[in-house]
Amino acid sequence: MIGEAIQRAKSGKLNLDVVWLDLPYAYGSVPHEMIQLALRMYQVPEDIQVMLDDYFSEFRMRFSTSDYTTNWINLEVGIAMGCTISPTLFVMAMEVILKAAEGSAGPANLGGGCSMPPLKAFMDNTTI
Known part of the structure; x- marks a missing residue:
């Protein structure tokens, strides 16, 4: 669909701005507040919200070297890969962002009523 939009813009000599976003380490970048x-x-x-809040409040990590180990650090960002609920939570968090951006961008007019x-x-x- 995007490729067709680009081709239509080229052939109709229309302006079309396209932004592609691909988040690196996407699961690891979702804030728990989101x-x-x-x-x-x-x-x-x-009750499900409370259960998931409890689950994410226990996300911790620490670093170790041969001479030193840090204290446990609470993580406020990231969804666990391999957890069965993670894909659903990720999509829901992305939907919050998309819904927020939805009102600030209008549809791309590709000419010919398309x-x-x-x-x-x-x-x-x-893609925006």
């Missing part, structure tokens, strides 16, 4: 916001936004039952929605997304790949 997850809670998404859970409230999509009206997930409160237009394309302003936001297209699949997991961590987003």
Whole structure:
């Protein structure tokens, strides 16, 4: 769909601005507060919200060398890879971002009565 939009813009000599976003280490970049916001936004039952908040409050790490080990550090960002709920939580968090951006971009007019929605997304790949 995006390729067709680019071709239509070229052939019709129209301006078309396209931004591709691909988040590096996407699962590791989701703030836990964003997850809670998404859970409230999509009206997930409160007991599930509390359970997931408890789950993420236990995300900790520490570093060790041959001479020293740090104290445990609470993590406020990141979703565990391999956890069965992680893909759903990631998509919900991305939807919060997309919904926020939705009102600031109009559809791309491709001429001939054809237009394309302003936001297209699949997991961590987003086109605006």
